[in-house]
Amino acid sequence: MFRYTTTACRKCNLQEDTFHGITIDAQGLCQFCAKQAPPPQRDWPRLKTLFEDTLAGVRGRLPRLPHEGLVMLSGGKDSAYMAHLLKDVYGMNLLGFIIDINYEYPETFDNAATIARRLEIPYVVYRQDPALMRRYYRYLFCEPGIHQQDCGQVCTFCGRFLIRTATEFARAMGIPLVFSGHNPDQILLMGQAVELEPAQREFMEFTMAVVAEDTATARAGWQAAHGPCPERLFPESLAPAGVQLVFPYQHFPYLPETMMQVVRERLDWTPxxxxxxxxxxxxxxxxxxxxxxxxxxxxxxxxxxxxxxxxxxxxxxxxxxxxxxxxxxxxxxxxxxxxxxxxxxxxxxxxxxxxxxxxxxxxxxxxx
Ligand SMILES: [Zn+2]
Structure with missing residues (x-):
């Protein structure tokens, strides 16, 4: 939300950025807009079938499980729409999961609780140990071994930590699926995209190799400074055995404006x-x-x-x-x-x- 330069692409608003190699040409365009590459093509029917097969595999169990899926709720539009899709459209038996890292705005919990109540989904608020969180985020911001110029390490590691928290909780509760409302860009950065064009696949694999290396560095640094490192803080994999992680927004076109309208009307969701x-x-x-x-x-x-x-x-x-x-x-x-x-x-x-x-x-x- 902070701008550092007015030299930005007139089409997509990206700022000129030496660190990431983003240049703005004489026409006022970044290299992505100048290239005019068509958006990646997706086989949506196939992706939707994949998603529905995953759900069917769990819903087919008789008697049905009280919680077939753990749905991560953040109070934002993406997780709100995801919960609506899973409950209203697919009739899943869900447990809402709201994580408290100690640095949320109170509206996060208000929104998430409203969504769960509207959809009649039971939910839990999982409060992380505040002292551990203070140490964790201080480490993510300050540890020189993992620091990046754009400070992206905070979200990279925290995102993985939150998902691993949910998947470990699901395993303990015997819940087979965990649903996360990450958007398509975030799914790619998590290394979880299922269908990609070759260039994107290469980018994702490269990113994941970097993340794996940084994870090892982060764990070693944490152990040296704080002793034993809980797996979920810097997990090697996002889910333990027996739990499947599902990202619905790679199975359907991601349409934020439409989603917002639906959750406003259906769930009284407020931004x-x-x-x-x-x-x-x-x-x-x-x-x-x-x-x-x-x-x-x-x-x-x-x-x-x-x-x-x-x-x-x-x-x-x-x-x-x-x-x-x-x-x-x-x-x-x-x-x-x-x-x-x-x-x-x-x-x-x-x-x-x-x-x-x-x-x-x-x-x-x-x-x-
Ligand atoms: Zn652009």
Whole structure:
């Protein structure tokens, strides 16, 4: 939500970015828009059948299981629509699963609970140990061995941690399926995409090799600093044996605007406008901090890439993305508060001084 340059693609809004090799040409276009590559083709009927076969394999058991699937709820539109699809369209027996990492906005829980109640899905709120979470996120932000210029390591590792938390919980409860509402870009970055064109497959395999290496580094660093490392913090695989992870948004076209309309009407869902008055996506409080650090590193964050991808795919309007950034909350007080809570004021100040100098607003806030 933070912009560091006005040199951006006039079609998809991606910023010029040396770190990621994004250039804007004389026509004002990034290399993706200049190439005008057609969006990847998908065999939707085949993908839908794959999805339905997975569901049928579990629903065919008699007597039916009380919970055939654990559905991860974040309060955002994607997980809301996913829960609606699974319950209203496919009639699955579900258990809602809401994870509390200690850094969510309260609306996350309000929204998720409303969704579950509307759909008559029982749910649990799984509260992670706050002291462990403080150590974990401080480590993700500050550990030099895993740090990236765009600070993407925080979401990469945390995303895997949340899924592994859900799949381990499902295994303990005897629930065979776990559903996660990640969007297609996120599914690719998790290495879970099932149908891809060769170039995308190569990208995904390369990304997964990097993640595997970083996971080993992260685990070793954690063990040296904090002792034994719970598997779920830096898991090698996302699900333990006996649990199948399902990402519905790779089986159907991802249409955020339509999905939003459906969940508003069916579930009384309301957008969480903590990032911007124009809603596109929601997330936890930590998102603001790492996206600020990405800005200070003069790089697009992975969320900036996601929005641009969606504009290029035609699923999100350019005006909506522009409005999102124009109306974004760019205040630093909340960021300073998080840095203090995580006990990393000195580390943040060092990082900010190296990246942008002592004039930085957050740097000054952290000094006072
Ligand atoms: Zn572009």
């Amino acid at each position: 969480i406008k903590r990032f911007s008055k124009t809603y596109i996506a929601s997330g936890c409080r930590l998102v603001k901090l790492w996206s600020y650090l990405a800005r200070c590193g003069n790089t697009n964050s992975y969320v900036d890439f996601e929005f641009s991808n969606q504009v290029r795919n035609g699923t999100l309007a350019l005006e909506t993305v522009r409005a999102f950034y124009d109306q974004a909350d760019t205040g630093c007080e909340e960021l300073a508060e998080i840095a203090r809570d995580l006990g990393m004021v000195d580390e943040m100040r060092r990082m900010l001084r190296d990246r942008v100098g002592e004039d930085d607003e957050l740097y000054r806030l952290l000094a006072s």
